[in-house]
Amino acid sequence: MEIRIGDEAPDFEAQAYHQGHIQTLRLSQYRRQWVILLFYPGDFTFV
C-alpha cells in the first residue's frame, strides 16, 4: 500500500494508551480536525 498526497487517509481502528486508560479509537472519529499521525519504531528507544 502506498499513500500519495491528496489521498484519503486510510481509516483504521486500534487500541491506544491514553492518559492512563486503554481505549479503542478510530481515525475517522477525528474528522473535522487536523490529525498528525506519527509512526515510530518502538518504545524504549533512544531517538
Added chain:
Amino acid sequence: MAAVAVKYPAFQELGAEILAASVDSVKTHQEWHEKELSRMVKGGALYPMISDPEGKIGRLYGVYDAKTGLDLRSHFVIDPQGIVQAMEIVAAPIGRNVSEILRQLRALQHYQATGDYIPCGWEPGKPTLTKSPDASTTSGKVWEIWKPRNAF
C-alpha cells in the same frame, strides 16, 4: 516522542490531534509512559499512543518495514476532510524535527485559509505569495517580491 509531548499544546492550539503508533502493545506503551516519558516531560505524553501489532496500520500507510517488523519513523498530516496533505519517512536512527511538523501544519492551515502560496522556509509572519488569477503576471517575476534569504 517526548519532544512531541513537549509541543503537544502547540498542536492542540492549532486544532490538531496527535496520534502516535508503534508495533508495541498498549501495555508496553503504558510502561514506557510511566517509566520514562513521564520523567522526561511533565505529565508525560497526553496524546493517544496507538498499538499497531504486526504493523497493520503501518502497512496501510506504506511505512511497515517487514525486515525489522517495525513501523518506520514517519508522519502524515491529515486535514479536516481526511486528506493526506504532507508526509515524511525517516531512517530509524534519525530523529524527527517536531518544529518542522508544526510548521507544515501552520503552512497548510494558512494556505487553506487564504489561498496564498507558502514559499520555501516560511514561518508565521513571513511573506507569502498571493495567488494571481493570471499566472503570466507572476511567472518570472517572483524574484521581485521574494528573496532566498526569506527561506532562512
